[in-house]
Amino acid sequence: MLSVITRFALLIFLAFIAASLALANLGPFSAIAAAICVLAIPLIYSYVNLARLRKYTVADAVETMPLPSGYWEEIFFRLQRLVRNLKQQILSIEKQHDRFIEAFQASPNGIVMLDDQDQIEWCNAIAEHFFGLNFKRDALQRINFLIRRPEFVQYLYKRQFEEPLLLERMGRGANLSLMLQAFPFGDKRHLLLVQDVTDLQKADAMRRDFVANVSHEMRTPITVLMGFLETMQSLDLDKAQQSQYFEMMMSQAQRMKSLVEDLLTLANLESNTLPAPMQVVNIPTLMALLKNDAEALSQGHHAFNFEVSSPCNLMGEEREILSAFGNLVSNAIRYSPDIGSITANWHLNEIGEGEFSVTDTGPGIASEHLSRLTERFYRVDRSRSRDTGGTGLGLAIVKHIANRHQAQLIIESTPGKGSTFTLRFPKERVVA
Structure with missing residues (x-):
């Protein structure tokens, strides 16, 4: 390839030769015209190529432009290669940008990018859901104009982002x-990270309530025990009084023991999220055990009717099934008045599901209490539950056992007439 200086010198030489020949044959004016024509040819050629370059540039198609010949070929070739490389780099950056956006959109946390004026540069869909934003509408709006909570406005104003809000x-x-926290990045910009801690807050509230309830339940029997012990230490009691006090202390100790056992049972059930094993539970044998325990607890104050209306057995964990069925029966005994009747029945419903139901003739439960009966320590009548020895955990245990066996706990009650508690098991857990 010839250099620019060589090309220019060659052009001057050709113009000189053409002018000399025209001067010798046609005169001085022809010589000037000949020199101008020689010099104009590359100028016209360059103008044509510039026009072509403009045309393909406007159409954003420089890389597909046909290459001319001569000096312009090298220029167009290098220009095409430069444009092609730039477009590849831009495409790579756009793909990387799209991947980052997809990753931010897939995040379970809300993400808001703020400029140096706290204006929204970008936010993901989770942040839109959390704060009721719309990025297309709210882009470049100051975030404190859109989220007007005083504590949030104060958080932005103080610029103390070391702790979350x-x-x-x-x-x-x-x-x-x-839970949100701002993280500085770039040139006075901030990344606002927002996390949904609703479940954590609920779990923390449940933990505090649980500790408070356990403390409250334990305090009463411990106080009674300490009172009797102090009385026995400070007074000279006869044997009849001592026996009476010992019997009362034993009752309170038994209540604490029942509470601890139920708490351990509930903790084990909550920690074991796997389905219950598929072991055959003999229903007639189970019903006989339940009847013996019920009669011992009732001490002749209630009439019982234990029915096995289906020869089918149940597949599950026998110890847990006995605990769930026993809790339902014992609750019916505790909350039914003397000479009341209690019916426990095992049968199959019309679609082949196994159902164990306990029906009592107690005072019934108002509808506003039904949805909360399986909460730990929830009682409709606190005084009566304590008098009958209830811990407030029985139905919570039943609910967890039902979940382990893919069963449903169904509660039906009419105030003044009684209640029916039903455990409904899927067909897969019923076996002939």
Whole structure:
């Protein structure tokens, strides 16, 4: 390839030769015209190539432009290669950008990017859901104009982002608890990370309630025991009084023992999330055990009717099934008045599901209490439950055992007439 200086020198030489020949044959004006024509040819050629370059540039198709000949071939070739490389780099950057956006969108946390003026540069769909934002509508809006919670505005104003901020009662249903924290990046920009901690807050509240309830349940029998012990230490009692006090202390100790046992049972059930094993549970034998335990607990104050209406047995964990059935029967005894009747029945329903139901003639339960009966320590009548020795954990245990056996606990009650508690097992757990 010839250099620019060589090409220019060659062009001048050709113009000189053409002017000399025209001067010798046609005169000086012809010589000037000949020199101008020689010099104009590459100028016209360059103009044509520039016009072509403009045309393909406007159409964004420089890389597909046909290559001319001569000096412009090298220029167009290098330009095409440069444009092609730039487009590949841009495409690679766009793909990487799209991957980052997809990753941010897939995040379970809300992400909001703020500029140096706290204006929204970008946010993912989770953040839109948390705060009721719309990125297309709210882009470049100051976030404190859109989220007007005083604690959040103060958090942005103080610029002390070392600690997170908890916002409660957020969202359209005002039922979300959000933990957010701003992280500086770039040129005075901030990344706002938002996490839904609603379940954690609920679990923490349940833990506090659980500790408070256990403490409350334990305090009464411990107080009674300590009172009797102090009385026996400070007074000279006869044997009849001592026996009476010992019997009362034993009753309170037995109550604490039952509470601890139920707590351990509930803890084991909550820690074991696997389905119960498929072991055959002999229903007639189980019903006989339940009847003996019920009669011992009732001490002749109730009439019982234990029925096995189906010859089918149940597949599950026998110890857990006995505990669930026993809790339902013992609850019926505790909450039914003397001379009341209690019916326990095992049968198959019309679609082949196994059902164990316990029906009592007790005072019944108002409808507003039914949805909360399986909560730990929830009682409709606290005083009566304590008088009859209940721990407040029986139905919570039944619910967890039912979940382990893919069963449903169904509660039906009419105030003044009685209640029916039914455990409904799927057909897969019923065997002939």
